[in-house]
Amino acid sequence: MVSNKGMLNTMPLLLILLLSFFQAAPPRLSRQPAASPTPNAPVEKSAYLAFVDRDYIFTLEVVKPGVPLFNFVSMADKDYNLLARNVRITLENRKVPGKFFLVDTGDPKEPMIVPSVRMRTKSSFGVRLEGEFGQEKELLGATVRVGEEDLRLVPLASFDFENLALKVNRLNLGSPDFSDDWRVLKLEKIGSRGPAPRR
Numbered sequence: 603m604v605s606n607k608g609m610l611n612t613m614p615l616l617l618i619l620l621l622s623f624f625q626a627a628p629p630r631l632s633r634q635p636a637a638s639p640t641p642n643a644p645v646e647k648s649a650y651l652a653f654v655d656r657d658y659i660f661t662l663e664v665v666k667p668g669v670p671l672f673n674f675v676s677m678a679d680k681d682y683n684l685l686a687r688n689v690r691i692t693l694e695n696r697k698v699p700g701k702f703f704l705v706d707t708g709d710p711k712e713p714m715i716v717p718s719v720r721m722r723t724k725s726s727f728g729v730r731l732e733g734e735f736g737q738e739k740e741l742l743g744a745t746v747r748v749g750e751e752d753l754r755l756v757p758l759a760s761f762d763f764e765n766l767a768l769k770v771n772r773l774n775l776g777s778p779d780f781s782d783d784w785r786v787l788k789l790e791k792i793g794s795r796g797p798a799p800r801r
Contacts, residue, residue, distance in 0.1 A: 647740045648757035652766055653793035656780060658721075659770055660755055662691070662744050663763070667737040672703070673728040675770060676721040677780050685718045688747035689731055693738055697745075704730040724775045752798040766792070 649664040659675040672689060676682070686700035704713040706729075719729060744755040758766070769787040777783060 645757040645759050647742050648759065648763075649740050650758045650760055650763035651741055651744050651755040652758050652763065653746065653753045653755040653795075654766070654789060655753075655791050655793075655795065656784070658746075658748065658753060660744075660746050660753060661763070661766070661770075662731070662741065662755060664739055664741065667739050668735040670731045670735065670741070671728060672700075672731040673726070674721055675726040675773065675775070676723055677775075678721075679723055681723055682721045682748055683718050684721050684746070684748070686731065686733075687717075690745045690747075691731075691733070691735060691741055692743040692745070693735070693741065698733055698735055700731045700733045702732040704732055706730075726770075726773075726775065747798050750798055751795050753795045754793045756793045758792070 651662040653660040657676070657678040659673075659677075661673045663671045663673075665671055670691065674684070686703050689700040690697045691700070702715050702717055703719050704715055705719075707714050713730070715732070719727060721727070741757065743757065746753045746755065769789055772787055773780075773783050783789070
């Protein structure tokens with residue numbers, strides 16, 4: 603029979619053994635991949651904007667204050683000349699049209715400055731949009747006028763924007779029918795389009 607005194611003497615040893623066990627055992631972490639807490643949840647303002655439908659995909663990404671990169675994918679069956687001034691960015695209290703597109707020439711000091719770019723059928727292209735955008739880091743929205751329609755880009759969370767970029771990079775622009783790509787890549791419409799106001 604062990605006396606109460608003997609039990610008290612062994613308690614510190616038991617505590618030390620238990621503590622050392624828990625310190626040595628690695629924590630059990632979930633192997634589930636990280637996910638957006640609320641994917642595709644509406645965002646009021648963001649550095650990432652997008653429009654997606656079966657004719658066009660437009661994205662805007664603010665890479666540093668006041669400097670947006672503009673990308674397009676054209677799946678339409680005809681070419682279209684897109685003017686920089688027809689890309690309008692929505693800031694807190696105003697809409698600001700683009701002035702020029704800056705096209706990368708391989709020399710960062712000498713980009714080509716153009717007032718428009720040709721959106722050729724089944725093609726993609728990226729440019730820097732130049733305009734009076736101040737030092738804005740996030741945007742409320744943007745509109746791209748194509749013909750007689752306005753295509754409205756909406757803000758996205760960074761997770762959803764990166765997910766869209768991965769899908770867009772896997773598009774087969776040589777495909778005779780993009781419906782297969784839509785199904786396989788699980789693309790969804792983002793933003794809206796409607797008649798452009800008369801000028």
